Amino acid sequence: MDKKDLLNSVTVAKFIRDGYLRYDEVVSKELCQEAKKAILSGELNAYDHVGSPFSSIWNNSTMGKIFRLTKVKGIIESLLGPDPQYDHHYIHTNKAHTKGKANLHQDGDYDTRNYGFDLLILFYPEDVTENMGGTLLIPGSHFRKINSNIIKRYQHIVGQQQLICKAGTILFIHSNLWHSGRSNHSGKDRLLFKVRLSPAVKQVRTWNTDDIDNAAIQPILSDSIAWHGEHQRLEIINTVRLWRYMTGDSTSEFKTKKLWGTKLADIPKVIYQDSLRSMDMTDETV
C-alpha cells in the first residue's frame, strides 16, 4: 500500500496503549444502506473459509467494498501487516427493548501469544444512540489475558466507554480487549457486523514509520489509565514491551537513555535500578 494510506506511529502508539482505534462515519451512508440489506438478506450468515487470505473473501459483495476502502484497508494493514487472514465474522443483532445481562468478556480463551494479536473490526451500519446499549469497551484491558467469559461478574469498570455513534463508524480492536454489549432500551434493533482477522506476518513496522522518533510517542505509552490502580507500572511495562516488539527495538533502554524499560541482562550492571523496569525481550526474537 502507499505509505500515505497507512497509520502513523503516533496513532499506532495510541492503539497499543488503549487497545482500540475508533473511526467515525468512515463508510458512506449509501454503502451502509447496502450493507444493511446484505446483512438482513441472510447472504452473510455462513462463515467463510477460516484461514483464507482476507483478500479472497467477499470479492463481489458490499462487505468487500467496505473492507477494501483505502482508509479501512490502510488501518488493517498498519496493525496486522499485509495479506491478513480471515478468521470469522459474526452478525450481532440486539433486538429492540431487550435487556442484556452483564456480559463483559474477552473473545477466546487465554491467548498464549506473547505479542502478536488478531484484529476485531466492528462495523456499525446504522446509528447507535445512547439508549441502544452500544458496545462497551474497557480501554487498556488488552494485556490482561483471561478465560473468555469468566469476568461476567464485573459490571462496571472506571473509564469504560460505551459506544454512541453515527452509521458508518468502525472500531478496530485488539483481540484481547475486554468488551460487552448492553441492554437495548430503544424501539430499534441494533446491528453490528464483526469480522476477525489474523496476521500472516510478524507485526513489526507494518505502518508508516516516518514519525517513529516523534516526541509525542513516549508520553502516550507512559500514560496512566485510572482503573489500573497499583498495577499502573506493570501495564506500562506491557505497553512498552508491545511497542518495542512492533517497532523491532531490542536495544537496551539504558543505551537509548530511556529509563522506562531495559533488558533483564542489564540489571546486574546497574543494580540500583528498580527491577520492575526490566523488560526481558529474550523470549521472542525481535
Added chain:
Amino acid sequence: MNESQYRQKILILYLGNSNLDSGIVGWSLYDGTTTVEFDPTGNEDPPYQSVLEAMRDGWRVIQIPTISAPQIGREHQTDYLQFEFVLERMELIDG
C-alpha cells in the same frame, strides 16, 4: 428479628490497592431483595469512593482479597482484578 423477612444485597468493590481506603476501579451489585433483573448502563458513577466509605454507610465487609506473590516468570503479567472486596447488607422486604 424474623430472618425470613431479610434478603441479602452484595456489593463488590474493586480497588486499586489492598488498602480499604484506596480508590474504586470497578464495582458490581447483586440485589437479593428484588426480582427485577440487573440492567447496567455504561456511564454510571461508582456508588462509593472506597470500601471504607461504604462501611461508614452500613455495608459489612465479608471478603478481603489475599495479597499474594506472582508465580515465577509471571511477575509482569496482569489478568483479573486483584483487589476484590465483597460487602453485604441485609434488608427487610415487604411481606
